[in-house]
Amino acid sequence: MPQNLCLACMKPIDPGTHVCPHCGNVVPCLPNSQNSLQPGYTLGRFIIGKELGRGGYGITYIAYDTRLAVVRCIKEYFPKDCRRMPDMSPEIRPGKEREFQQFSDRFLQEARMMGAVSDKKGAHVTEVYDILKFHGDIPYILMEYLDGCTMDEYISQKRSGLPWQEARDILCDVLETLDIIHKQNILHRDISLSNIFRLKDGSIRLIDFGSAVNLNDALNQPGTLYPSSKRYYSPPEQVSNSQQGPWTDLYAVGACLFKLVAGGWPRQYEANKVFPTLKMYGFSVPDKLDAILTKATDPDPRKRYQSALAMRDDLAAVQEAPAGKTKEKKGKLPLILGIGGAVVAAAGILIFTMGGNKPDTNENMAVSAEIESVSDETLSKTESPAAEAESGLEQDEENTEAENIPETRESIEEITKQEPGSPALESL
Numbered sequence: 225m226p227q228n229l230c231l232a233c234m235k236p237i238d239p240g241t242h243v244c245p246h247c248g249n250v251v252p253c254l255p256n257s258q259n260s261l262q263p264g265y266t267l268g269r270f271i272i273g274k275e276l277g278r279g280g281y282g283i284t285y286i287a288y289d290t291r292l293a294v295v296r297c298i299k300e301y302f303p304k305d306c307r308r309m310p311d312m313s314p315e316i317r318p319g320k321e322r323e324f325q326q327f328s329d330r331f332l333q334e335a336r337m338m339g340a341v342s343d344k345k346g347a348h349v350t351e352v353y354d355i356l357k358f359h360g361d362i363p364y365i366l367m368e369y370l371d372g373c374t375m376d377e378y379i380s381q382k383r384s385g386l387p388w389q390e391a392r393d394i395l396c397d398v399l400e401t402l403d404i405i406h407k408q409n410i411l412h413r414d415i416s417l418s419n420i421f422r423l424k425d426g427s428i429r430l431i432d433f434g435s436a437v438n439l440n441d442a443l444n445q446p447g448t449l450y451p452s453s454k455r456y457y458s459p460p461e462q463v464s465n466s467q468q469g470p471w472t473d474l475y476a477v478g479a480c481l482f483k484l485v486a487g488g489w490p491r492q493y494e495a496n497k498v499f500p501t502l503k504m505y506g507f508s509v510p511d512k513l514d515a516i517l518t519k520a521t522d523p524d525p526r527k528r529y530q531s532a533l534a535m536r537d538d539l540a541a542v543q544e545a546p547a548g549k550t551k552e553k554k555g556k557l558p559l560i561l562g563i564g565g566a567v568v569a570a571a572g573i574l575i576f577t578m579g580g581n582k583p584d585t586n587e588n589m590a591v592s593a594e595i596e597s598v599s600d601e602t603l604s605k606t607e608s609p610a611a612e613a614e615s616g617l618e619q620d621e622e623n624t625e626a627e628n629i630p631e632t633r634e635s636i637e638e639i640t641k642q643e644p645g646s647p648a649l650e651s652l
């Protein structure tokens with residue numbers, strides 16, 4: 225075992241280091257959560273490090289390959305309700321052997337489906353190197369380690385959505401990848417901001433094929449299309465587990481578009497209704513972007529985009545709004561601040577926080593213009609708390625990754641609670 229590795233990032237550290245200079249983690253790395261392999265545990269030629277995530281069937285760790293001296297990612301098959309045995313294998317409860325084996329097979333499918341698309345040119349998918357077996361027959365997926373965070377974590381840390389142009393570019397990459405995936409007859413079925421990983425160089429990877437299905441298998445073997453859905457991201461046909469296709473993943477891309485730009489969810493979300501437009505929330509985006517959002521999230525699958533490429537082409541074609549419009553409203557904010565006082569100031573801060581726009585671009589002037597017009601409304605609408613409560617943005621309740629960053633999440637919830645002062649919340 226190499227000496228002095230930080231087990232959180234697997235980078236070398238000097239002896240006696242208390243805080244890793246690379247990742248800021250405490251040294252020695254704190255134990256992983258209950259039931260997972262602990263940092264420093266040796267799995268064949270790999271040293272297990274910090275836990276990166278945990279889902280229904282697997283625990284993901286950073287790992288160090290002592291033979292090749294490289295950092296890797298390992299996902300262990302470990303169903304959520306299992307206990308760890310003294311030999312570190314998951315306990316298979318009596319009578320549950322068949323189920324355990326079925327889920328293990330599905331876990332292997334996850335690796336194979338990732339492998340089937342990751343080597344395709346233009347696919348932004350994590351590279352899979354191998355399926356390893358330890359502790360008897362327990363599978364471990366050996367993957368490329370991605371240095372970065374999920375898009376959900378990214379916008380939580382920023383405490384805002386992204387400029388729409390950035391969201392557009394990210395989702396174009398996602399859609400190009402989905403096109404490749406769909407052409408392999410695979411549906412991902414879990415497209416969400418927690419499964420879009422942002423590397424430090426800004427590029428993205430689609431991760432987590434744990435809910436993916438091969439449509440050929442699904443048609444031939446009834447029951448393969450096991451139920452799997454996530455609030456906000458899953459369209460009605462996925463919730464009811466009826467006929468799913470590329471349009472099902474494309475609905476989720478529409479939902480990603482909303483959250484990437486808005487930084488939250490519409491409070492009045494209803495699974496069988498189209499998403500509200502971003503403009504309704506005061507975000508200054510081109511009409512075409514909102515039209516794409518509306519088409520992608522139509523509850524009727526037939527009215528949605530039918531192919532990832534068609535949606536990608538529409539999205540890629542969305543360009544900046546003419547500069548004239550943004551300049552026009554430039555000077556209004558100070559005036560309104562003078563009139564509206566603290567309420568509008570708070571509203572302005574909030575919309576900047578949620579809008580993901582920096583105040584030094586033309587586009588941001590457009591956002592401040594939206595704030596201004598909404599702020600006007602705010603002043604007249606504050607008498608109607610019921611109307612205020614009817615709109616707004618909320619955070620993703622289903623976002624398990626957010627649990628890793630409680631501070632950020634809490635503060636965002638705090639922001640979203642400030643409904644009365646929020647023009648974004650009142651603009652519907």
Ligand SMILES: Nc1ncnc2c1ncn2[C@@H]1O[C@H](COP(=O)(O)OP(=O)(O)O)[C@@H](O)[C@H]1O
Pocket residue numbers: 276277278279280281282284297350367368369370371373374418419431432433434625
């Ligand atoms: N290749 C990877 N490199 C770095 N981190 C990863 C990698 N794959 C997954 N992760 C992290 O682990 C978390 C869980 O992985 P994921 O495949 O989404 O499984 P699940 O959601 O089923 O637990 C992700 O949200 C991400 O933070």
Ligand SMILES: [Mg+2]
Pocket residue numbers: 279418419432
């Ligand atoms: Mg995941």
